[in-house]
Amino acid sequence: MRVYVFHTLLYLSFILGYSQSETMISRLETYDITTNKRSLIREEKGHFEAPNWSTDGRYFIINQDGLLYKISDDGNKKELIPSGVAQQCNNDHGISPDGAFLAISNNDVLSGATGGTSRIYVLPVKGGEPKLITKKMPSYWHGWSPDGKKVVYTAMRNDTYDIYQITLNDTTEIQLTNAPGLDDGPEYSPDGEYIYYNSFQSGIMELWRMRNDGTDKKQLTNDAYSNWFPHPSPDGKHLVFLSYLEDQGQGHPALKKVSLRLYNLKNNSITTLCTFTGGQGTINVPSWSPDSRKFAFVSYQ
Numbered sequence: 001m002r003v004y005v006f007h008t009l010l011y012l013s014f015i016l017g018y019s020q021s022e023t024m025i026s027r028l029e030t031y032d033i034t035t036n037k038r039s040l041i042r043e044e045k046g047h048f049e050a051p052n053w054s055t056d057g058r059y060f061i062i063n064q065d066g067l068l069y070k071i072s073d074d075g076n077k078k079e080l081i082p083s084g085v086a087q088q089c090n091n092d093h094g095i096s097p098d099g100a101f102l103a104i105s106n107n108d109v110l111s112g113a114t115g116g117t118s119r120i121y122v123l124p125v126k127g128g129e130p131k132l133i134t135k136k137m138p139s140y141w142h143g144w145s146p147d148g149k150k151v152v153y154t155a156m157r158n159d160t161y162d163i164y165q166i167t168l169n170d171t172t173e174i175q176l177t178n179a180p181g182l183d184d185g186p187e188y189s190p191d192g193e194y195i196y197y198n199s200f201q202s203g204i205m206e207l208w209r210m211r212n213d214g215t216d217k218k219q220l221t222n223d224a225y226s227n228w229f230p231h232p233s234p235d236g237k238h239l240v241f242l243s244y245l246e247d248q249g250q251g252h253p254a255l256k257k258v259s260l261r262l263y264n265l266k267n268n269s270i271t272t273l274c275t276f277t278g279g280q281g282t283i284n285v286p287s288w289s290p291d292s293r294k295f296a297f298v299s300y301q
Contacts, residue, residue: 083130090118
């Protein structure tokens, strides 16, 4: 069993244990890159993850205990998003560019399944019955194309995790990476020309970029950290990403010392923004505000 699957199983048991005992504190926060200010939006005893910021800037979407919730921009209101048969949603979900739909990854309960059962669905952003997009499993959503017609995701096929792309009205998935080690966290650039992702291809987890057809792969970072989940800002100027301060191999566990860092796409400089306890669930999915000034994340105690 691969490292990624191992950490997924650890993560699921971790959720169940902490949601029952309520000894964990989860904090939904935002960070303003123009003022370097962190702001607390909502704090709960319990475990929630992976905020998306709505395209109108008025709310966030998180996952908690297998369900999806809408959080008001001031953090005071929390509302369940009906997700039909998808009742085991994980932390890979995101809002379509037009704000109308929500892509989710659900750990389907399937008789006889021997491995990961996550598959990708799409449903109205206000909730409803989800439509299955990827029949093969496991598949973990990570990005919408700018025109909303395709999604890009990480999937295990032939015992290897690579990056794939699929058109929503088609069932044919296109493989974009085929390198040794885990490729994960793919997300389109705002113009749709590139896909940013993290890869273990170099022997340590680093950020990479490729064209949207999988060609012209280029390593962007090269340091002592384990770097994960590059999220391009809507204006195309920056990437925000998660760095484990100690090498984690191919895993991205929870409750580790991590930093959020900002990659300037114009001059390739990297700035450390903040450091806290986090990792799995902190910033797995796109979470920029529409104006590219802020992004959302989750820290833990």
